[in-house]
Amino acid sequence: MPSQRSQLYYTCVFLHVSFQAIRNAVTRSPAGDETPCWLDAHTLKLLCRELQRCRWEASPFKHIEASLDTAIYHCGLLMAQCPGALNRRLCQHHLEAIMAPLQEAMLQLSGKRGQASASRITSPRQRLLSWLGW
Numbered sequence: 001m002p003s004q005r006s007q008l009y010y011t012c013v014f015l016h017v018s019f020q021a022i023r024n025a026v027t028r029s030p031a032g033d034e035t036p037c038w039l040d041a042h043t044l045k046l047l048c049r050e051l052q053r054c055r056w057e058a059s060p061f062k063h064i065e066a067s068l069d070t071a072i073y074h075c076g077l078l079m080a081q082c083p084g085a086l087n088r089r090l091c092q093h094h095l096e097a098i099m100a101p102l103q104e105a106m107l108q109l110s111g112k113r114g115q116a117s118a119s120r121i122t123s124p125r126q127r128l129l130s131w132l133g134w
Helices: 003-028 041-057 062-080 088-109 113-119 124-132
Strands: none
Touching: 003 041, 003 088, 041 062, 062 088
16 A cells, blocks of 8 residues: 555544544433533544545545545534534434445555445435435
């Protein structure tokens, strides 16, 4: 794996693990699903900036741009409603919607494109329905 591709892969891994840790913290919270979710907006801003930087650095790798764009979109949705305007269930849903395309980008960068393309939902309608849980 060339160095730029390798660095991009590890950045995606870092972002995925970071969002996963946030999701796990929200999940483990003793409050109910309908209570407001009070995430650390500063940490989310930092991760969102890192995600945008990662997308900018991914410009030579056209095959992962769509995945990173999707993750950025969902991160923006989360940031627009954070902190406190989301219930925990919707917050977890947004975090999972960020992590899924990061996972896909990691698979593509690692050379496991067959697995990534087999699991990829191709049409915007399918992505939206999947995101909504339908």
